[in-house]
Amino acid sequence: MSAATLTRDVGVLSGRSLRLSRRDLDAMLTAIVLPVVILLMFTYVFGGALEVGTDYVTYATPGIILLCAGFGAANTALAVESDMSGGMVERLRTMPVHAGAVLTGHVLVSLAKNLVTTAVVFGVAVAIGFRPTASPLEWLAAIGLLLLFVHAITWTAVFIGVIVRSPDAASGFIFFVMFLPYVSSAFVPVYTLPNWLAGFAEHQPVTPLIETVRGLLVGGTPGAPAGADLTSTALVAVAWCVVLAGVFAAAAMVTFRRRTAH
Amino acid sequence: MRPRKPPADAAVVMADVGVTLGTARRPVPVLNGVDLVLPRGEVLALLGPNGAGKTTTIRVLTTQLRHQRGQVTVAGVDPLRHPARVRRHIGVAGQQVSLDKRQTGLENLVMLGRLSGLGRRAAHDRAHGLLDEFDLGVASERLVETYSGGMGRRLDLAAALIGRPQVLFLDEPTTGLDPRSRTSLWEVIRRIVAEGSSVFLTTQYLEEADQLASRVALVDGGRVVAEGTPVDLKRRVGQARLEFTLATGPDAVRAAEALDVVPAAELGTEIDREGAGLTVTLPTDGSVSHVRWVLERLEHSGVAPVSWAMPEPTLDDVFLSLTGHLARPLDAVDASAEPEEMAS
Numbered sequence: 046m047s048a049a050t051l052t053r054d055v056g057v058l059s060g061r062s063l064r065l066s067r068r069d070l071d072a073m074l075t076a077i078v079l080p081v082v083i084l085l086m087f088t089y090v091f092g093g094a095l096e097v098g099t100d101y102v103t104y105a106t107p108g109i110i111l112l113c114a115g116f117g118a119a120n121t122a123l124a125v126e127s128d129m130s131g132g133m134v135e136r137l138r139t140m141p142v143h144a145g146a147v148l149t150g151h152v153l154v155s156l157a158k159n160l161v162t163t164a165v166v167f168g169v170a171v172a173i174g175f176r177p178t179a180s181p182l183e184w185l186a187a188i189g190l191l192l193l194f195v196h197a198i199t200w201t202a203v204f205i206g207v208i209v210r211s212p213d214a215a216s217g218f219i220f221f222v223m224f225l226p227y228v229s230s231a232f233v234p235v236y237t238l239p240n241w242l243a244g245f246a247e248h249q250p251v252t253p254l255i256e257t258v259r260g261l262l263v264g265g266t267p268g269a270p271a272g273a274d275l276t277s278t279a280l281v282a283v284a285w286c287v288v289l290a291g292v293f294a295a296a297a298m299v300t301f302r303r304r305t306a307h
Numbered sequence: 308m309r310p311r312k313p314p315a316d317a318a319v320v321m322a323d324v325g326v327t328l329g330t331a332r333r334p335v336p337v338l339n340g341v342d343l344v345l346p347r348g349e350v351l352a353l354l355g356p357n358g359a360g361k362t363t364t365i366r367v368l369t370t371q372l373r374h375q376r377g378q379v380t381v382a383g384v385d386p387l388r389h390p391a392r393v394r395r396h397i398g399v400a401g402q403q404v405s406l407d408k409r410q411t412g413l414e415n416l417v418m419l420g421r422l423s424g425l426g427r428r429a430a431h432d433r434a435h436g437l438l439d440e441f442d443l444g445v446a447s448e449r450l451v452e453t454y455s456g457g458m459g460r461r462l463d464l465a466a467a468l469i470g471r472p473q474v475l476f477l478d479e480p481t482t483g484l485d486p487r488s489r490t491s492l493w494e495v496i497r498r499i500v501a502e503g504s505s506v507f508l509t510t511q512y513l514e515e516a517d518q519l520a521s522r523v524a525l526v527d528g529g530r531v532v533a534e535g536t537p538v539d540l541k542r543r544v545g546q547a548r549l550e551f552t553l554a555t556g557p558d559a560v561r562a563a564e565a566l567d568v569v570p571a572a573e574l575g576t577e578i579d580r581e582g583a584g585l586t587v588t589l590p591t592d593g594s595v596s597h598v599r600w601v602l603e604r605l606e607h608s609g610v611a612p613v614s615w616a617m618p619e620p621t622l623d624d625v626f627l628s629l630t631g632h633l634a635r636p637l638d639a640v641d642a643s644a645e646p647e648e649m650a651s
Binding site: 050053054057058060061064065068069131132133135136137138139140141142 | 369370371391394395397399401403404405406407408409410414418419421422423424450466470
């Protein structure tokens with residue numbers, strides 16, 4: 046089987062994944078409406094009480110985007126789980142189709158959906174006072190980095206979807222991914238956290254990512270330690286994304302083949 | 308079984324195929340040396356009870372399970388060595404509807420057509436053609452989750468045919484369907500066969516095998532216990548049955564004792580309760596001397612049957628007599644042997 050048939054399989058199965066997710070109204074609402082609601086809630090409910098050195102909407106928007114990626118990923122985990130228990134994957138096993146193309150299709154659709162969600166959240170954020178100062182190039186870099194993160198977290202979700210044996214277990218995943226942005230610099234400056242928690246927050250993938258995106262869009266986090274070098278933070282963020290994506294994509298593919306072989 | 312050299316262009320050949328599932332510590336042998344041949348353009352029915360190894364056989368042939376022992380070719384290709392090549396030549400319809408419930412019939416078929424290598428246009432044409440052929444034209448734009456059981460199975464069959472496979476595998480295609488849907492599905496399968504496909508079918512229904520198959524293999528305990536045309540198999544048993552209808556239950560018991568058989572109910576063969584009547588069934592070689600012997604034994608015991616009959620053997624009889632599950636041969640009447648159940 047050639048690269049051409051691989052492209053065809055991934056294309057056709059992405060189309061399937063897109064049709065299926067379009068018909069899942071709950072998931073659509075979760076993916077588009079919920080992030081906006083959360084953005085408004087953070088800005089207007091918590092924002093007034095939080096002192097972060099700038100408009101709270103400016104501070105929190107990158108974090109909200111990451112939170113959306115988490116919701117999107119949870120939906121992907123559910124979709125993959127439903128594939129594993131449904132009959133289509135079994136049928137594809139008896140057809141000349143590349144084994145992992147179903148999974149790749151889910152990831153591509155997740156990326157596309159997240160782009161839409163991200164655009165919506167940015168739009169609403171700008172409407173309520175978010176004023177990015179980024180040049181077009183910085184915008185591109187920020188969005189590229191966000192997509193890298195979505196890619197990594199989606200492969201993690203795909204892996205979860207492949208290994209769990211019930212939708213409940215798959216949706217348990219959402220709690221984990223929602224937890225990460227909260228314990229990072231996404232919504233509050235890390236220095237406000239107790240020492241032990243700050244240690245975790247500084248060394249988990251979301252913090253360098255948020256710092257980089259903020260650096261690119263609004264010229265950095267106010268009150269962040271002086272001399273924080275954007276390039277090295279960005280490299281740490283990219284490294285996290287690449288490693289996570291690589292590890293979980295490989296694990297998902299291997300487990301998928303094993304679980305569908307019998 | 309007599310060893311038989313398979314034709315060089317056979318659709319399916321299995322020689323001494325063994326599959327053991329389970330763990331190393333608790334191995335579960337599922338196939339114990341299966342020998343089968345499906346000649347091109349014919350229909351082979353694998354007939355057997357649950358747990359006989361029918362689905363495992365299909366899974367081996369459709370590259371879903373690797374066998375540990377023996378030789379297999381499907382459309383001339385070894386599925387262990389070239390699973391991807393085998394997949395280009397086969398179509399599979401399983402016991403469930405293996406399609407997306409949240410896609411329409413048309414979307415499912417077009418997608419599978421594209422994945423089997425058809426272009427966009429060709430996949431649409433093929434999908435519409437199959438939907439019309441299988442009476443699903445009006446439902447083509449509806450989500451599969453709204454389909455009835457019979458419609459779902461027909462769509463599944465259409466999906467199996469989308470890539471114009473050389474060999475079609477049908478794993479219990481009508482299990483769980485009502486009689487009308489079953490008959491209409493049989494029509495569809497007959498049409499497919501008439502177009503020249505080779506079909507490998509598994510079924511629990513003797514009637515289905517009799518209706519559709521040119522060759523029948525009886526499987527039991529992971530082994531083929533008999534194989535041939537339905538006519539061959541019926542002839543091979545060579546045993547007609549004698550059926551006596553008696554007036555009362557006690558009469559039936561006395562008749563059974565006199566004939567040294569347990570009453571039909573305990574034998575597990577058909578017992579016919581119409582009014583007060585009861586039947587006792589026993590195998591016979593159909594010879595005058597055997598019939599006379601039986602009648603004399605009955606007379607001697609003072610039981611007068613209301614009526615008697617000697618029906619022609621059916622595939623049912625063949626199966627029962629060869630597996631010993633439900634019926635027993637003439638010389639081995641033994642009430643202690645229970646039918647053996649195997650986990651699937």
